[in-house]
Amino acid sequence: MTTLLHDVWTTVCRYTDLLPERGVCALVNGSQIAVFRDFDGRVYAVGNRDPFSGAYILSRGIVGTRGGEPTVASPMHKQVFSLVSGACLDGGGEAIPVHPVRLSGEHVEVRA
Structure with missing residues (x-):
């Protein structure tokens, strides 16, 4: 049986390394992934590239909510993206x- 790269979970950090409402960037299978933890303890993983500017900066974005949905605002032009669906809300x-993310013990794992 062949295992595809996108079927592999990659450990990116310890859960305690993620500060609430802050992002980190991780390289997973050659892709830059922005990983966030919200104040409720949930973890999200999205592509780090801002589609409006082309810069790889979403991990430095402003984390918040819009209508109860967790979001990140690009630090470049301030467009807001859903951390759940990846949709631009502006x-x-x-x-x-959006990438699958899970906790495995004390570690955060991403599949890209």
Whole structure:
């Protein structure tokens, strides 16, 4: 049986290394992934590339909520993206990729 790269979970950090409402960037299978932890303890993983500027900076974005949905605002032009669906919540712009993320013991794992 062949294992595809996108079927592999990659440990990116310890859960306690993620500060609430802050992001970190991790390289997973050649892709930059922004990983966030919210104040409720949930973890999210999205692509780190801002589709509006092309810069890999979403891990430095402002984490918040809109209508109860967890979000990140790009530090470049302030477009807001859902951390759940990746949709741009400001005028229907390009979505960002969302990656499966899980906790394995004390570690955060991402599949990209």
